[in-house]
Amino acid sequence: MLFNKHQQKIKEQISKAFQEEFQQELSVESMRLEEPPKSDMGDLALPCFPMARILRMAPPKIASRLAEKIPQSDEIEKAVPEGGYLNIFFNKSRFIEMTLKEIQEKKLDYGSVEKEDKETVLIEYSSPNTNKPLHLGHLRNNVLGMAVANLLETTGCKAVKVNLINDRGVHIAKSMLAYDKWGGGETPESSGMKGDHLVGKYYVLFEAKLKEHPALEEEAQEMLHKWENDDAETIALWKKMNGWVYKGFEETYGRMETLFDKWYFESDTYQLGKNIVQEGLEKGIFYKREDGAVEVDLAEHGLDKKVLLRPNGTAVYITQDLGTAKLKYDDYQFSRSFYVVANEQEYHFNVLFKILELLGFQWSKGCVHLSYGMVDLPEGKMKSREGTVVDADDLLNELKELAKTGIRERRDDYQDEELESRAEEIGQGALKYFLLKVNPKNNIRFDPKEAISFEGSTGPYIQYSHARIQSILRKAGEISFDSVNFSSLGNTEEFSLAKQLYNFPEEVRKAALEYNPARVCEAAWHIAKDLSKFYKEHQVLRAETEELKKARLFMIYCTALVLKKTLNLLGITAPDKM
Numbered sequence: 001m002l003f004n005k006h007q008q009k010i011k012e013q014i015s016k017a018f019q020e021e022f023q024q025e026l027s028v029e030s031m032r033l034e035e036p037p038k039s040d041m042g043d044l045a046l047p048c049f050p051m052a053r054i055l056r057m058a059p060p061k062i063a064s065r066l067a068e069k070i071p072q073s074d075e076i077e078k079a080v081p082e083g084g085y086l087n088i089f090f091n092k093s094r095f096i097e098m099t100l101k102e103i104q105e106k107k108l109d110y111g112s113v114e115k116e117d118k119e120t121v122l123i124e125y126s127s128p129n130t131n132k133p134l135h136l137g138h139l140r141n142n143v144l145g146m147a148v149a150n151l152l153e154t155t156g157c158k159a160v161k162v163n164l165i166n167d168r169g170v171h172i173a174k175s176m177l178a179y180d181k182w183g184g185g186e187t188p189e190s191s192g193m194k195g196d197h198l199v200g201k202y203y204v205l206f207e208a209k210l211k212e213h214p215a216l217e218e219e220a221q222e223m224l225h226k227w228e229n230d231d232a233e234t235i236a237l238w239k240k241m242n243g244w245v246y247k248g249f250e251e252t253y254g255r256m257e258t259l260f261d262k263w264y265f266e267s268d269t270y271q272l273g274k275n276i277v278q279e280g281l282e283k284g285i286f287y288k289r290e291d292g293a294v295e296v297d298l299a300e301h302g303l304d305k306k307v308l309l310r311p312n313g314t315a316v317y318i319t320q321d322l323g324t325a326k327l328k329y330d331d332y333q334f335s336r337s338f339y340v341v342a343n344e345q346e347y348h349f350n351v352l353f354k355i356l357e358l359l360g361f362q363w364s365k366g367c368v369h370l371s372y373g374m375v376d377l378p379e380g381k382m383k384s385r386e387g388t389v390v391d392a393d394d395l396l397n398e399l400k401e402l403a404k405t406g407i408r409e410r411r412d413d414y415q416d417e418e419l420e421s422r423a424e425e426i427g428q429g430a431l432k433y434f435l436l437k438v439n440p441k442n443n444i445r446f447d448p449k450e451a452i453s454f455e456g457s458t459g460p461y462i463q464y465s466h467a468r469i470q471s472i473l474r475k476a477g478e479i480s481f482d483s484v485n486f487s488s489l490g491n492t493e494e495f496s497l498a499k500q501l502y503n504f505p506e507e508v509r510k511a512a513l514e515y516n517p518a519r520v521c522e523a524a525w526h527i528a529k530d531l532s533k534f535y536k537e538h539q540v541l542r543a544e545t546e547e548l549k550k551a552r553l554f555m556i557y558c559t560a561l562v563l564k565k566t567l568n569l570l571g572i573t574a575p576d577k578m
């Protein structure tokens with residue numbers, strides 16, 4: 001990577017100077033360079049404190065003697081001692097040249113790592129239930145799952161994206177029962193409702209009716225029992241209603257470009273889970289209670305007892321998870337398996353991973369719960385369908401409308417069709433960026449108005465920064481960047497922008513390591529901010545000379561590539577016009 005190569009060269013030059021001045025070795029491997037606290041103190045600093053003991057010399061003395069020995073080079077403009085530090089100043093125009101040429105060569109692969117032997121990682125996310133439509137929590141889950149998968153993929157993994165559908169259980173039976181009783185045969189077509197919303201309506205209806213008719217609970221259990229016994233009519237209804245739900249989900253996923261390589265269904269995996277529980281029972285890892293329930297005692301591991309099969313032999317939530325976990329491994333032999341699930345399920349995953357370990361599955365060590373915080377709306381911001389949860393489709397529509405208003409305030413030359421598609425892109429950019437710019441661990445208060453703003457650290461601002469460059473490049477017309485003269489570049493703003501571009505691959509690496517897309521948002525924001533400072537101070541199309549104009553055009557062209565890459569990683573589109 002550019003970052004590593006460049007730092008390596010600087011270290012080699014310092015090491016050589018050290019050898020010459022002190023006749024002692026300072027190995028490149030052991031050398032640690034720091035970023036100075038202020039940019040006017042240089043670009044990198046070598047702390048001289050660790051060498052003081054070996055050389056029997058005060059650190060400031062070491063720094064100043066070393067400074068005199070370091071010659072100018074393609075990498076280093078000057079080395080200046082300050083206290084116990086040796087401050088290194090980059091050769092600015094060569095630095096810009098090196099960075100931009102690397103971006104030009106790599107294009108959208110800038111910041112990506114190519115590996116021969118790719119590690120397979122599995123990433124399960126979204127994972128909704130089929131009794132209601134997707135809500136605001138799923139939106140955070142979906143964008144987080146996509147972004148983390150992109151980050152892992154870009155840093156050299158093969159990321160398999162998986163959805164696990166909870167399509168069975170008493171809550172599913174409830175919406176089925178309500179539909180059976182009061183549905184009057186309506187369908188998504190006859191009602192004009194999206195299938196998942198239609199089914200969700202009956203789930204809400206069930207809960208409402210239950211208040212007056214408590215016996216309904218019993219009926220729902222009976223329906224589940226029938227389902228488990230393969231009752232033909234019940235299965236037919238289940239298939240029909242789930243089919244509606246999948247169509248609805250797919251529409252929302254398609255709209256958001258949420259992608260999956262594989263869908264797992266709990267109705268398939270709960271049997272596998274039951275088999276695993278049976279095996280664990282035979283091996284004595286689990287035990288049967290007097291009432292017939294199968295349980296595991298995790299007290300030694302700092303966890304509680306956990307029921308794995310009910311007294312009547314039916315499966316619980318964790319039963320299917322045992323089966324699904326193993327099936328995932330059998331299917332993909334992953335080295336890591338991620339579960340993007342809200343932090344309210346932390347305990348569940350501690351228990352699940354512990355049980356898998358006790359069962360002797362070596363791969364359980366690679367299981368990771370990617371836990372994330374809550375998301376809600378400020379009071380009164382938006383009425384949701386049922387008044388309790390915020391519906392995903394409603395929110396997407398609301399953002400699109402806000403984006404339209406935003407666009408209309410800025411320009412009036414859009415045709416209807418263009419306005420529609422641009423508003424969709426901006427609305428989603430706003431949503432995704434807002435949900436991703438916060439560390440996954442933290443809670444979010446989602447404010448649609450703030451998210452859609454064209455200023456500040458927002459999706460639309462990053463999209464706009466990219467589109468603005470495209471517009472300048474269009475105005476510049478056909479240009480070739482074959483022979484750019486870089487010697488004219490190097491003022492404060494150009495250098496600062498180039499440094500953000502240079503740091504980008506390192507930020508991507510860290511983001512992937514921490515499973516934290518917020519780092520990518522931050523990198524994008526720094527780039528966009530420095531770009532805007534650069535525009536404010538300097539002319540591009542009306543630069544003083546043709547040479548300078550070309551060099552600056554090249555600079556913004558490369559910046560646009562990196563901005564597009566950041567947006568791609570976040571699952572956001574980068575329109576060429578805004």
Ligand code: ARG
Binds near residue numbers: 124128164165324339
């Ligand atoms: N369907 C579950 C829910 O809505 C989430 C599933 C999470 N994934 C898992 N493997 N347990 O709460």
